[in-house]
Amino acid sequence: MKTVYTCFTTDVIHQGHRSLIRQARKYGEVTVGVLSDEAMVCFDRFPTISFPERVALAESLEGVDRVVVQNRILYDDIIRDLRPDYVIHGDNWCSGPMKAVRDNVEALLAAYGGRVVDVPYTYSEETMRTDRRMRERAAMPEYRRKRLRQLLKLRPAVKAIEVHSGLTGLIAEKTVIENGGVFDQFDAMWISSLCDSTAKGKPDIELVDMTSRLRTVDEVMEVTTKPIILDGDTGGLAEHFMYNVRTLERMGISAVIIEDKKGLKKNSLLGAQAEQTQEEIERFSEKIRAGKRAQLTDDFMIIARIESLILERGMEDALRRAEAFTQAGADGIMIHSRKRDPAEIFEFCGRFRARDGATPLVAVPSSYDAVTEEELAAHGVNLVIYANQLTRSAFPAMQRTAEEILRFHRAREADSRLMPLKDIITLIDQL
Numbered sequence: 111m112k113t114v115y116t117c118f119t120t121d122v123i124h125q126g127h128r129s130l131i132r133q134a135r136k137y138g139e140v141t142v143g144v145l146s147d148e149a150m151v152c153f154d155r156f157p158t159i160s161f162p163e164r165v166a167l168a169e170s171l172e173g174v175d176r177v178v179v180q181n182r183i184l185y186d187d188i189i190r191d192l193r194p195d196y197v198i199h200g201d202n203w204c205s206g207p208m209k210a211v212r213d214n215v216e217a218l219l220a221a222y223g224g225r226v227v228d229v230p231y232t233y234s235e236e237t238m239r240t241d242r243r244m245r246e247r248a249a250m251p252e253y254r255r256k257r258l259r260q261l262l263k264l265r266p267a268v269k270a271i272e273v274h275s276g277l278t279g280l281i282a283e284k285t286v287i288e289n290g291g292v293f294d295q296f297d298a299m300w301i302s303s304l305c306d307s308t309a310k311g312k313p314d315i316e317l318v319d320m321t322s323r324l325r326t327v328d329e330v331m332e333v334t335t336k337p338i339i340l341d342g343d344t345g346g347l348a349e350h351f352m353y354n355v356r357t358l359e360r361m362g363i364s365a366v367i368i369e370d371k372k373g374l375k376k377n378s379l380l381g382a383q384a385e386q387t388q389e390e391i392e393r394f395s396e397k398i399r400a401g402k403r404a405q406l407t408d409d410f411m412i413i414a415r416i417e418s419l420i421l422e423r424g425m426e427d428a429l430r431r432a433e434a435f436t437q438a439g440a441d442g443i444m445i446h447s448r449k450r451d452p453a454e455i456f457e458f459c460g461r462f463r464a465r466d467g468a469t470p471l472v473a474v475p476s477s478y479d480a481v482t483e484e485e486l487a488a489h490g491v492n493l494v495i496y497a498n499q500l501t502r503s504a505f506p507a508m509q510r511t512a513e514e515i516l517r518f519h520r521a522r523e524a525d526s527r528l529m530p531l532k533d534i535i536t537l538i539d540q541l
């Protein structure tokens with residue numbers, strides 16, 4: 111009896127899957143691989159049901175002889191272990207980023223005479239509706255909110271990128287690259303106070319109020335499913351912070367990061383040019399405690415951001431604060447630096463990790479941008495935030511276009527650098 115293998119990356123079974131299994135049966139005994147959570151989150155789908163539930167779904171399908179776990183998007187291990195005669199898949203993997211995976215499977219099978227079978231992908235009303243429903247489920251507050259905590263368990267370092275609008279949200283949501291069969295995408299979105307304020311033409315001094323910040327969050331949420339980390343500035347008064355925690359949780363935001371400054375907050379990257387005062391340890395700890403008391407779910411995270419290195423208060427102060435804020439209930443510690451050399455970040459992480467192996471550490475490599483996520487993860491960082499790069503890349507491009515139109519009294523000279531009209535129209539999903 112010949113053997114056939116196929117891999118499922120779905121939370122919902124529809125007629126497309128049933129038809130694939132029926133076709134697979136014609137070739138031999140059918141084994142279904144269920145992609146592990148770790149592998150699935152690197153891909154463009156986040157599971158909304160657990161791995162055992164996905165296994166049970168595959169097992170319940172008529173015509174399936176065996177279900178196994180597939181731990182990587184590339185099939186190397188599975189093909190080595192099972193040596194199937196055929197690998198069957200919808201023909202949607204014949205183009206786009208999945209083509210690299212298909213090519214890899216084809217080469218692996220060819221080595222011993224196996225064969226890839228591409229079957230026409232089922233684009234029926236039912237499959238498209240089910241697929242859309244599955245994606246939209248991931249956007250619901252109860253799924254989205256807990257996703258950051260889930261990712262922190264699954265990813266060596268969770269990576270977030272700054273977004274400040276529906277459009278930048280779509281970029282964070284949809285940008286996936288394939289590099290040698292390895293897929294990469296952003297895990298989460300950061301709603302930066304700097305970029306949210308800049309998009310509104312305002313300084314980053316807590317002038318854009320919470321109502322307006324939440325409008326931005328809502329705009330992003332409307333068109334995305336990935337988890338959101340809100341830059342909560344100083345968190346304001348503890349009495350107000352408590353109410354805001356409830357609102358953020360209810361909306362489905364995963365985490366708020368508040369920084370230990372007081373008075374008129376200015377952007378950290380201004381450094382010593384701006385006069386800024388750090389909050390006393392006890393008062394800031396009380397704000398964290400107040401927020402944690404107000405919190406209703408176990409999913410939401412309050413992350414404390416330490417500004418001691420920014421304000422040149424020294425490493426000992428930073429470490430003392432990290433310990434106090436963790437004791438007060440902070441679900442994570444963000445350490446910030448404006449040096450180009452990451453030495454002080456590495457020292458902080460090393461010394462913090464020597465005492466605390468569990469509390470998530472957050473880094474924002476805006477100034478020390480030569481450091482890779484892998485290096486940060488090796489020093490114990492769990493969440494890496496690219497805090498302002500989309501804004502900083504868009505602004506010069508727009509300014510150059512404006513200048514060219516003024517110089518030539520027409521748009522033709524700028525056109526070759528512009529996104530084609532057709533592409534911008536199709537960028538947005540139609541319901």
Ligand code: SPV
Nearest residue numbers: 302303304377378379497
């Ligand atoms: C932001 O993105 O608004 C931040 C990070 O708070 S920083 O700009 O580096 O202070």
Ligand code: MG
Nearest residue numbers: 302303304341
């Ligand atoms: Mg900020």
